[in-house]
Amino acid sequence: MRQVLELEEDESSVSQLLIEAALVGEEATVNDALAHKLVDVNYRGTVSLRVKYSDTVQQEGAPDQVKIEYEEFKTDVTPLFAAAHAGHINITRKLLKAGADVNQKVFRGYATTAAAREGHYMILNLLQRAGAQQLALEDALLEACLFGQGKSVELLISSDMTRPEVLAQALLYASSRGFMDIVAVLIKSGVDVNSWHRVLLRSAKPALHANVNCTPLIAAIVARQDLVVKYLLKAGAKTKCKVSLGAWTWDYGAGEELRVGGGAGLAEPYNEAWCAIEYWDSKGSILRMLLEYLSPNDQHNGRTLIFHAILCQNTVATKLLLAAGADAEHCIPTRDGHEFRPLHLAARLGCLAILKLLVAHGCKLNAQTHSGNTALMLCAKAGFQDCFKYLLIAGADVGLLNQQGQSVMSITYVCGSGSSIHDIMWEALKAGHTIYSSNPEVFNSVHFVARLGDVKTLQSLLKQGVGLLINVQDKLGYSPAMIAAKEGHIEAFKLLVYAGADVGLKNYQNETALSVAKSIETRDSLERILVEAIMADVSKGKQFNALHFAAARGKLEVLMQLIKHGSDINAQDDDDYTPLMLAAKEGHDEACRLLLLAGADTSISTSQGETAITLAKQAASSKTEKVIMDHLAKKFVLGGSLLLKHTRQGKGTPHMKTVRMLKCGVLSWGDSSKRNVMCCDTVLGPSPRFQRNRRNSDATSPGTFRIITNTGREVHFESSTAANAELWVRGIKLIILEVSIQATLKMNSH
Numbered sequence: 001m002r003q004v005l006e007l008e009e010d011e012s013s014v015s016q017l018l019i020e021a022a023l024v025g026e027e028a029t030v031n032d033a034l035a036h037k038l039v040d041v042n043y044r045g046t047v048s049l050r051v052k053y054s055d056t057v058q059q060e061g062a063p064d065q066v067k068i069e070y071e072e073f074k075t076d077v078t079p080l081f082a083a084a085h086a087g088h089i090n091i092t093r094k095l096l097k098a099g100a101d102v103n104q105k106v107f108r109g110y111a112t113t114a115a116a117r118e119g120h121y122m123i124l125n126l127l128q129r130a131g132a133q134q135l136a137l138e139d140a141l142l143e144a145c146l147f148g149q150g151k152s153v154e155l156l157i158s159s160d161m162t163r164p165e166v167l168a169q170a171l172l173y174a175s176s177r178g179f180m181d182i183v184a185v186l187i188k189s190g191v192d193v194n195s196w197h198r199v200l201l202r203s204a205k206p207a208l209h210a211n212v213n214c215t216p217l218i219a220a221i222v223a224r225q226d227l228v229v230k231y232l233l234k235a236g237a238k239t240k241c242k243v244s245l246g247a248w249t250w251d252y253g254a255g256e257e258l259r260v261g262g263g264a265g266l267a268e269p270y271n272e273a274w275c276a277i278e279y280w281d282s283k284g285s286i287l288r289m290l291l292e293y294l295s296p297n298d299q300h301n302g303r304t305l306i307f308h309a310i311l312c313q314n315t316v317a318t319k320l321l322l323a324a325g326a327d328a329e330h331c332i333p334t335r336d337g338h339e340f341r342p343l344h345l346a347a348r349l350g351c352l353a354i355l356k357l358l359v360a361h362g363c364k365l366n367a368q369t370h371s372g373n374t375a376l377m378l379c380a381k382a383g384f385q386d387c388f389k390y391l392l393i394a395g396a397d398v399g400l401l402n403q404q405g406q407s408v409m410s411i412t413y414v415c416g417s418g419s420s421i422h423d424i425m426w427e428a429l430k431a432g433h434t435i436y437s438s439n440p441e442v443f444n445s446v447h448f449v450a451r452l453g454d455v456k457t458l459q460s461l462l463k464q465g466v467g468l469l470i471n472v473q474d475k476l477g478y479s480p481a482m483i484a485a486k487e488g489h490i491e492a493f494k495l496l497v498y499a500g501a502d503v504g505l506k507n508y509q510n511e512t513a514l515s516v517a518k519s520i521e522t523r524d525s526l527e528r529i530l531v532e533a534i535m536a537d538v539s540k541g542k543q544f545n546a547l548h549f550a551a552a553r554g555k556l557e558v559l560m561q562l563i564k565h566g567s568d569i570n571a572q573d574d575d576d577y578t579p580l581m582l583a584a585k586e587g588h589d590e591a592c593r594l595l596l597l598a599g600a601d602t603s604i605s606t607s608q609g610e611t612a613i614t615l616a617k618q619a620a621s622s623k624t625e626k627v628i629m630d631h632l633a634k635k636f637v638l639g640g641s642l643l644l645k646h647t648r649q650g651k652g653t654p655h656m657k658t659v660r661m662l663k664c665g666v667l668s669w670g671d672s673s674k675r676n677v678m679c680c681d682t683v684l685g686p687s688p689r690f691q692r693n694r695r696n697s698d699a700t701s702p703g704t705f706r707i708i709t710n711t712g713r714e715v716h717f718e719s720s721t722a723a724n725a726e727l728w729v730r731g732i733k734l735i736i737l738e739v740s741i742q743a744t745l746k747m748n749s750h
Helices: 002-007 011-024 027-035 079-086 089-097 111-118 121-129 134-147 150-157 164-177 180-188 216-222 226-234 272-278 285-290 305-311 315-323 342-349 352-360 375-382 385-394 408-415 418-430 445-452 455-463 480-487 490-498 520-533 543-553 556-564 579-585 589-597 612-618 623-639 688-693 722-749
Strands: 045-059 062-077 197-203 208-214 248-250 257-259 641-645 655-661 666-668 676-684 704-709 714-718
Touching (some): 011 027, 045 079, 045 134, 045 164, 079 121, 121 134, 134 150, 164 180, 164 216, 164 226, 208 216, 342 352, 408 418, 556 589, 579 589, 704 722
Antiparallel strands (some): 641 714, 704 714
């Protein structure tokens, strides 16, 4: 470069070489250039400059992070700017000594700007002492604040040449970027902590990108710089400065909210705490700090902070405000006389998590707006099913009416959400929840379930103690039993009758439960239920149905009377059930025993393949199954069957025998005394000795069982199936037990 310099004979070329040498730090070339008679030390030339630039990265709920990167582009510079930018202090001195203008400005600022941006503190100090004037120092100060150069800021602030408005701008820069050291230096140097200036504020969520006139505290809040906020508050920052940078405004007449977008200048102006809710930091620390200076119940045009937290659907902020003493029952009065509470706003917006917080806090669940709507009604109108379900289960009143005379149910049908809301209420009742209604004529759970014919849910309701509602009539005069009869829900009707429903009630058209039935078949079923329910003279009724009724209810005295009167004990009803099946299904073991003794047939099955024993297995009580199985087993062994009898403990050849058990406890398979043995026990499966003797044969047949005689002898038999073997063992044991009991009774009688 020095050889090239010797050949240059014009001012621009020599001066350009000076710039390039100053940029790359070639002191020798700089010396030669400065010695050249044609050089211009303040010449502007174009070079490729690698310049540092900063940007802020917005993260939802977290403080903005400053990102420093480099960008290379061509721009005009002076030799002094190039040296200051590159950090060559010796060259800077030479240029200043040669008369370089420290206050000359190019596209990228002053030489002081370049030194501040790149963090060259010594050069910045040199330039300041070399006569940098106010504009150059102010530009450098702002650049140092943007790039977090705290040492440079401290140097520049000591010059006392910076105007107040620039200091305010510098404080806003540092506050929004979280440069705590710079904020501290500026405030300690006397910068007004409450100064206002225009600054670019940005946020990812809610979206914001706008130049806003605000204070350092508001800039720090929007950027989620919690440490800066803490410092500013301690330094005396005011907390009631209002700015329009939110996303909401509202109609003062109707009270309705309008979303206008952040930074558009159309938003409602509000203070720092409202900003902290909208521009939320994930820890909520900023709002906590502000609440030390502001009350959560301070009003802004009738609204308090909790309304804004709900409007922003900020659950954590709502929880924090409630813990800080926010009034959950504050009522907003609008210009047109409308009134609503936080619960109503949360319901209208469908904020389930916030609804839960408010209800848990103890707010009035059934508070009504100026038009009489409850939170439950508002959820029904908007179709917020999850919110509706929660409020319903929490105890919201379904029996209230609004100013137009509408209930929750009528609102849902008007709004077209009746089907889904209807399903939610049904599911809630099926799950065992109670639906509260202060006016049974408007809504009654028993009416609701009776209309559906859901017997299981109806049973659950009756167990919950809603018996007092069983005869309540709705606005048309219908009782639950009448509704069940009209809809043809026979089992529901039966359940209601047995629970004490008054079947003599009439609706406002003078109709009874029987007269509202839509078909003859339904009416016949209802009449049968009513006849069965009248216990005064049940044997005089239709004996077929009476016997089934008595069996289903386990009424032993009635059963005995009907059996004595010759009722068909094996008759099947409309569902193909016999009295024994009904007794087994309902778990009435004594009724089953009585019917079996009277000759009930256990082999009868319904069209669905159900028998008495399968119904007994499905019943909640295991006693009915035992009664029927005992009966079958005794009947089976007393009747006898073909069995394979083993001889000599399995050593001999087995042969088929007709075996039966006698009531006296004797097992018989022939005429001789050896073939008639008194049993004292029986066991399912072979003995160990039998297994050893039959090791080369099938000794583990599932149908094998053995008896033990009164002499201690073991005799093995083999049935065709394991089930038959179980019946043999069960039946023999029952007869042995009966014989033993009879012997004991006889002995005691003597």
